[in-house]
Amino acid sequence: MATDTTANSTGTSGGGALAGQRITVRTGDGAALRVTVTGAPDAAATVVFAHGWTLHGDVWRAQVAALVAGGVRVVTYDHRGHGGSSAGRAAPWTIDLLGDDLADVIDAVAPSGRVLLCGHSMGGMTIMALAASRPELFGSRVAGVVLVGTSAGSLVPSGRGLPPAVRIRSAAQTRFFAFGQRHPQFMTRGRRILPGPGRPGHLRLVRRGLFGPQADPRLVHECAQMLFATPMSTVCGFFPALAGHDKVGTLAALAAVPVHIVVGELDRLTPLAHSKALAAELPDATLHVERDCGHMVLTERPESVTTPLRELCAGL
Incomplete structure (x- = not known):
């Protein structure tokens, strides 16, 4: 390039x-x-x-x-x-x-x-x-x-040998992000309804998904701000790349x-x-x-x- x-x-x-x-x-x-x-x-x-x-x-x-x-x-x-x-x-x-x-x-x-x-x-x-x-x-x-x-x-994860719960979760993730790719404007509107990065519910979710239990709250908040600032078109657009990475x-x-x-x-x-x-x-x-x-x-x-x-x- x-x-x-x-x-x-x-x-x-x-x-x-x-x-x-x-x-x-x-x-x-x-x-x-x-x-x-x-x-x-x-x-x-x-x-x-x-x-x-x-x-x-x-x-x-x-x-x-x-x-x-x-x-x-x-x-x-x-x-x-x-x-x-x-x-x-x-x-x-x-x-x-x-x-x-x-x-x-x-x-x-x-x-x-x-x-x-x-x-x-x-x-x-x-x-x-x-x-x-x-x-x-x-x-x-x-x-x-x-x-x-x-x-x-x-x-x-994918494949017939997986437990049903794992297959269902993987399929749901794929469909969710595929919808977001096609309709990023709806995902953006939906995110505006959810608690923002300064709200306790949002911070609890970020801590649970990305941090250990003793993480400094300031680090959790900074990370939450980065996540929330990323366009939904980017969030959804890169999911297939991650899923297909091999x-x-x-x-x-x-x-x-x-x-x-x-x-x-x-x-x-x-x-x-x-x-x-x-x-x-x-x-x-x-x-x-x-x-x-x-x-x-x-x-x-x-x-x-x-x-x-x-x-x-x-x-x-």
């Missing part, structure tokens, strides 16, 4: 937006990706972060601050349709398309030198897609990977670099079994299981992600 860039200086907003140089990376199908570059341009290492479904790049705030303080150059960006990035013309959205977007970001902001990749949930899947489509990058340009709360596939058996390129796999013990969206399956496919990878944490382990326990990244940086 072709890219062009437009650079602007940006500061830290009252809402906690990351400080750094704001860059727009334009993909071949017209998506404008909001990218933030923080840290010295001559740093020995550049870490590129890819966020999860319905979040945006500012979710990595704690990791960015810690790494930049240690002299690392850091790149965060919003996936198409998320945060400050536009959707582009490509349809349907796929994880492979996100892998192409990641390649465009790397080409635009880190065209030379060693790069480390860190992806949470859908962002981890994005890295897997890049590894499958551009294996030559791993070991030559990409020097290490951290995968956080993610999966190589089978996120939405990179099992295609991760050989990742074996060329050090890999750390981080997961919350209580993760409900990408349960521990998915990270264990990744570790089995990548036997040289290091698996880190964080007790009492959920899917948002990157904010609940930020050092669980920062520490392996520091180790990878030190090894360059």
